[in-house]
Amino acid sequence: MDQFIQYTVDGLTLGSVYALIALGYTLVYGVLKLLNFAHGDVFMVGTFVGYGVLQALGGPANPSVPIWIVISLVTISAMAVCAGLGVAIERFAYRPLRDAPRIAPLISALGVSFFLANSMQLLFGATPRNYDLFEYRTGYLYLHGLHISNVTVPLLRIITICAALVLMVVLWILVNRTRTGRAIRATSFDREAAAMMGIDIDRVIVFTFILGGALAGAAGVAFSLRVPTNVSIGFVTGLKGFVAAVIGGIGSIPGAMAGGLILGLLESYVQGYLPGGTQWSDLYVFSGLIVLMILRPQGLLGRADIRKV
Amino acid sequence: MKKAIGLALAILATSIVAASAQGAPSLAARAAAGYSCSKTITLPFVTPLTGGAGFLGAEQMSWAQYAVKSLAPGLGLKVKLVGGDTPVEQGPAPAQTLAQKYIGDPSVLAVLGPSTSGAVAASTKLYYAAKIAHLSPSATRTDLTKTVNGTLEGTPAFFRDVPGDYIQGPSDANFMIKNLHVKKVVIMDFQEPYSLGLASAVDGTLKKAGVSTIRLSAPNTTTDYSAYVTKVPSDADVVFFPTQKPGDAQTFAQQLIEQGKKAKVFGGDGSNDPSQFKQPGSYVSNFAPDITGIPADAKLIAGWKKDNPGKAVGSFGPPSYGAAQILMTAISKTCKANHGSATRAAVFHNIKKVRIDNWILGGTFRWSTKSNDPLNAKFYIFQIQSNGSYKLVG
Numbered sequence: 001m002d003q004f005i006q007y008t009v010d011g012l013t014l015g016s017v018y019a020l021i022a023l024g025y026t027l028v029y030g031v032l033k034l035l036n037f038a039h040g041d042v043f044m045v046g047t048f049v050g051y052g053v054l055q056a057l058g059g060p061a062n063p064s065v066p067i068w069i070v071i072s073l074v075t076i077s078a079m080a081v082c083a084g085l086g087v088a089i090e091r092f093a094y095r096p097l098r099d100a101p102r103i104a105p106l107i108s109a110l111g112v113s114f115f116l117a118n119s120m121q122l123l124f125g126a127t128p129r130n131y132d133l134f135e136y137r138t139g140y141l142y143l144h145g146l147h148i149s150n151v152t153v154p155l156l157r158i159i160t161i162c163a164a165l166v167l168m169v170v171l172w173i174l175v176n177r178t179r180t181g182r183a184i185r186a187t188s189f190d191r192e193a194a195a196m197m198g199i200d201i202d203r204v205i206v207f208t209f210i211l212g213g214a215l216a217g218a219a220g221v222a223f224s225l226r227v228p229t230n231v232s233i234g235f236v237t238g239l240k241g242f243v244a245a246v247i248g249g250i251g252s253i254p255g256a257m258a259g260g261l262i263l264g265l266l267e268s269y270v271q272g273y274l275p276g277g278t279q280w281s282d283l284y285v286f287s288g289l290i291v292l293m294i295l296r297p298q299g300l301l302g303r304a305d306i307r308k309v
Numbered sequence: 310m311k312k313a314i315g316l317a318l319a320i321l322a323t324s325i326v327a328a329s330a331q332g333a334p335s336l337a338a339r340a341a342a343g344y345s346c347s348k349t350i351t352l353p354f355v356t357p358l359t360g361g362a363g364f365l366g367a368e369q370m371s372w373a374q375y376a377v378k379s380l381a382p383g384l385g386l387k388v389k390l391v392g393g394d395t396p397v398e399q400g401p402a403p404a405q406t407l408a409q410k411y412i413g414d415p416s417v418l419a420v421l422g423p424s425t426s427g428a429v430a431a432s433t434k435l436y437y438a439a440k441i442a443h444l445s446p447s448a449t450r451t452d453l454t455k456t457v458n459g460t461l462e463g464t465p466a467f468f469r470d471v472p473g474d475y476i477q478g479p480s481d482a483n484f485m486i487k488n489l490h491v492k493k494v495v496i497m498d499f500q501e502p503y504s505l506g507l508a509s510a511v512d513g514t515l516k517k518a519g520v521s522t523i524r525l526s527a528p529n530t531t532t533d534y535s536a537y538v539t540k541v542p543s544d545a546d547v548v549f550f551p552t553q554k555p556g557d558a559q560t561f562a563q564q565l566i567e568q569g570k571k572a573k574v575f576g577g578d579g580s581n582d583p584s585q586f587k588q589p590g591s592y593v594s595n596f597a598p599d600i601t602g603i604p605a606d607a608k609l610i611a612g613w614k615k616d617n618p619g620k621a622v623g624s625f626g627p628p629s630y631g632a633a634q635i636l637m638t639a640i641s642k643t644c645k646a647n648h649g650s651a652t653r654a655a656v657f658h659n660i661k662k663v664r665i666d667n668w669i670l671g672g673t674f675r676w677s678t679k680s681n682d683p684l685n686a687k688f689y690i691f692q693i694q695s696n697g698s699y700k701l702v703g
Binding site for chain 2 (some may be wrong): 003006007009010013014121125126127128130132134139142143152154223226227228230231232233236237267268271272278279281282
């Protein structure tokens with residue numbers, strides 16, 4: 001039972017990060033029908049911004065302000081920078097291609113991905129960066145937390161999971177309970193019709209990139225609180241986020257949330273319980289994904305694409 | 310239309326055949342004729358410059374560059390060091406592409422690297438076919454120079470100036486048995502040649518001594534090891550963690566503590582980096598001692614630090630300086646013997662004749678007569694102290 005709880009906590013922590021990344025993919029896809037493959041690298045930039053702010057605040061061992069303020073400032077800064085980066089990418093790499101064949105923005109997205117990864121390496125080098133929050137009061141955030149049976153859920157994991165859940169709820173409210181959210185949903189449903197109804201499509205798209213970028217920044221910090229980052233981290237983690245979005249049904253916000261958590265839990269349980277699970281977790285997980293796609297091509301919560309014939 | 314496509318394909322095929330037929334003898338002839346030693350010689354260094362092990366390449370390049378700057382003029386050579394990037398996450402493909410590129414460049418007489426065992430295994434046959442010697446300062450997998458279970462992955466063109474895992478594996482395992490008195494050890498690998506070879510070498514020695522071992526295998530792209538840590542039994546004494554990404558060893562050690570596990574992390578040479586792997590109480594082995602403790606190296610270290618301000622002396626750099634020194638010495642010998650020109654084959658032939666007194670890692674460098682390994686080299690074991698420094702313990 002203890003092991004099951006531990007694997008569940010592991011999966012939820014990982015899944016929270018995947019869910020935040022998946023939301024960025026799904027928001028942009030919903031509005032633009034574009035697979036924004038640069039999103040993983042925006043996430044990577046977020047991890048580096050967080051690192052820089054953490055160091056500027058005195059580092060993990062001797063922070064100049066209380067640690068909860070440090071973590072909040074690190075997260076807010078990463079979200080702000082990544083939101084700005086999202087807007088810049090949309091303005092310079094995607095908007096000029098909005099009426100081009102669909103393959104063109106896809107290639108542009110891949111180009112932006114490489115541009116970001118290589119630029120970051122040029123600026124900051126290839127050395128991995130570690131937030132090293134273990135140094136804060138000699139492992140305080142790792143050794144204290146919530147006790148469930150014989151398992152301790154450390155503060156750092158609680159912060160990661162809770163922060164992700166709060167952001168998901170805020171996003172859900174924003175999209176479902178505000179005028180801007182209604183505009184996003186309308187644009188996602190039918191861009192031309194939305195424009196005819198007086199919705200400023202450019203503004204909606206920019207706002208979507210702000211949201212996606214901010215979520216990628218938050219995901220970057222949530223990820224790096226526990227794991228070192230480097231300039232190539234965006235590819236694999238971004239890919240997992242994309243897969244989570246597809247599992248949930250790309251374009252569906254609740255789907256992305258569910259997809260991320262399901263993928264994280266699935267990885268954790270596969271590694272924990274299946275024979276050869278640690279070695280072949282990707283094989284198991286992606287085989288399951290193929291089966292899911294065959295049975296439900298639109299993903300768990302995506303809507304089927306009905307075409308008039 | 311079909312005729313036009315057929316004609317185009319025929320022209321394309323003919324062009325390729327003609328180009329190959331024309332190009333091959335020309336390249337072979339140029340290589341056989343030799344390269345003038347008065348011209349600039351290109352010395353490629355195949356190493357991870359990006360990705361999770363990018364720190365390794367950066368450190369190695371800086372020392373090789375210093376060797377070129379400080380030694381080449383004295384050897385009568387003009388050498389240009391160029392980096393060839395082989396990110397560990399991309400597997401063997403970049404090493405093969407780079408090998409083909411360097412084989413086609415007549416100014417390349419020998420190659421530094423590849424730095425990782427997987428990249429060596431993927432490219433050494435290409436270098437051997439082109440008679441290009443390549444010398445790695447960090448690829449330690451045993452079967453690159455010795456036959457293991459009937460398999461030899463290396464070729465006679467491959468050399469290394471550091472000892473292989475046939476020394477590292479038993480050294481690490483024997484230290485665990487004799488000094489740490491281990492009863493149960495978890496052994497990780499990362500599904501790539503370096504860690505698989507080293508993990509097996511440690512596993513074999515531990516099992517022979519009656520130590521209980523558990524193998525866990527993680528993809529090389531793993532970032533979060535929580536699920537693996539959960540699988541570590543609470544009574545395990547040590548987790549052997551032969552990663553090439555020292556930050557991952559740090560993460561693993563911290564996650565062990567997070568889950569209340571008492572096992573210590575024991576890293577191989579790939580995790581030897583005091584700036585990234587610094588969890589007190591952990592162990593790490595390496596093929597090089599801390600050269601800051603060698604008085605004869607003081608001037609050399611000062612020179613390198615002047616060129617690399619703010620950088621600390623690590624363990625991967627000095628063997629790279631040594632590797633560049635060996636290759637440039639062999640090229641210089643060849644140039645002198647051949648009256649100002651050198652062929653790849655002659656450089657290849659002269660590598661094993663190189664002997665270096667005042668070797669950067671201490672003592673004298675000589676080759677083993679039985680394999681392309683250094684003679685009498687050994688591995689060193691360090692324990693990480695509470696201030697993060699590495700203390701030599703074995």
